[in-house]
Amino acid sequence: MQTPQKIAIVGSGLVGTLLAIYLKKLGHTVHVYDRSPDIRKINFSGRSINLVMSNRGWRALEKIGLVDEIKQIGIPVDKRAIHLPHEPLNYQYYGKEGEAIFSLSRGNLNKKMVDLAEQAGVVFYFNHKVWDVTLNTATLHEGEEERGVWNELKYDKIFGADGAFSRVRHRMQRQSMFNYSQEFIPLGYKELHIPANADGTHKLDKNSLHIWPRRNFMLMALANPDGTFTCTLFMPHQGENSFETLQDKSKLVDFFAEYFPDTKEVLPNLIEDFYRNPTSYLVTMKCYPWAFEDKVALIGDAAHAIVPFYGHGMNAGFEDITILMEKIEQYGDDWHTIFKEYQLERKPNADAIAELSYRNFMEMSAKTADAKFLLQKKIEKWFSEKHPEKWVPLYSRVTFSHQPYSEALAIGDFQNQIMEQIMQMPDIENKWNSEEVETKILNLLQKD
Incomplete structure (x- = not known):
């Protein structure tokens, strides 16, 4: 005491x-x-x-x-739900079964x-x-x-x-x-709102972090217990596809119709929310x-x-x-x-x-929609399940462990160097879960 x-x-x-x-x-x-x-x-x-x-x-x-x-x-939120234009919803689980973050x-x-x-x-x-x-x-x-x-x-x-x-x-x-x-990044954010259904249920899967990745901007949504979702639009303050370019209602509606067409039914108050809520800044x-x-x-x-x-x-x-x-x-x-x-x-x-x-931000806004990145994550998950004592993915180190952030970052960088070599292997798309790939990862780990 x-x-x-x-x-x-x-x-x-x-x-x-x-x-x-x-x-x-x-x-x-x-x-x-x-x-x-x-x-x-x-x-x-x-x-x-x-x-x-x-x-x-x-x-x-x-x-x-x-x-x-x-x-x-x-x-509890156990996965990302990736919304791509004209493609089926793609779920990316965060960790092992039962591992979840909480919204x-x-x-x-x-x-x-x-x-x-x-x-x-x-x-x-x-x-x-x-x-x-x-x-x-x-x-x-x-x-x-x-x-x-x-x-x-x-x-x-x-x-x-x-x-x-x-x-x-x-x-x-x-x-x-x-x-x-202090460093302000060129992105800002604005809060939007998905209301609950009439019976109080959620309009989207409540156990997912919903992401609409569009490279230099993105929309995301997380569920609340009352059936609503808190949405956040991240965009540059200025330039093409920025808050600066969405100054009138018609441009806002056209922008969402082009880039987020599947949100039309779930964001009934888009215009009201967008112009009522402030555009906020992001700083490190x-x-x-x-x-x-x-x-x-x-x-x-x-x-x-x-x-x-x-x-x-x-x-x-x-x-x-x-x-x-x-x-x-x-x-x-x-x-x-x-x-x-x-x-x-x-x-x-x-x-x-x-x-x-x-x-x-780069992973969420761009890489989650990239086929090569998704394959890399699939290989990492496959290898980590076979060798849990040798490979814990970076996200799991940061989110589902108490390992110091600095150690997680250093190990994550080392693992990424290995994966860069794995992704260069000929025909990796077809042999990603082969003994050859497994052996190469094990050999590269031994060089540490």
Whole structure:
């Protein structure tokens, strides 16, 4: 057990609320500040991408007994459903039988987590704007306006869980030797909505991540328990086939008729949703160090914002908490060492999942419709089922294991080099599951 302390968390999102529950259960006094209203009292819609919970996220919830509660508000998803023009639906299973990610509404999950945190004794301060932090005294500066009167709120520890544009990190950036970078990718996204059938059932298979891959843009959809789907259109902001080119209704309707013809019946409110919901931006943010002495630490998106194409923003943030708690258990009241070891372990893994997430857009938007890529995945699945001790596919390493992201990335790159050689074999389309192919993969693995 630790000596009880007074701890502030800035940000009441998923990572902030889960961290608050953990710290409260350790005996600390925990206050959470958020500049936004209580999410339970507002209509949360218009700029969301459904979350997918995988093994890393479940592990963080399991340790405090929240798995069953959260599974009740989600839907298991065990495959991709690929929608290609004028072709039958193509299903691509994620892993072994029984392996699935869980589709969760961000708003519903966040509301649930705030409820659970309050039940644990965490105190929330909504509509409280934190403008600055005095790092060496762990003091928050909070007030109505940035140039108005501020209140000084003194704590023993402060955690910045306030997202990609974190105020806590902004203060840390003004130190010497603090490295920071942010990169907006040229893609944006817009939320669309598939309503439920009249009887409350889903219009599409609810246990699939539906993808309409169109190379440099794509549409995707994930199910919600109420029979609806949250759809997300990813497109460049400018150029051909971009948000810039869809400024009037007729062009929007023609665009969907050409590229997503099978959505006409399931997106009855396309025009209303498209012009009502904002076009949002996607950013990758990296920084280091994540901690200041034994006073202040960053966690989740405040430390490592990533693009959403691997579905691991939340999972990576929850895994931050898992590792932080391991360090607390190991080092007790030595917060200097806790923060130091936490950031040393998590930084390379945060960088790795950022790289994996960026790459996965190309896989989802283009490669899932490519016959050669699909054959490669079929070979990998066949070989991994024959030799599970020798080959675990990259997606399974990232999503269905707790292997560090950096290791998964390195092994995935090595496996891809092998597959590049396999795909060059003459007549690979016809002998993909032959003894010759199996032997060659085994030989190439031995060269590692």
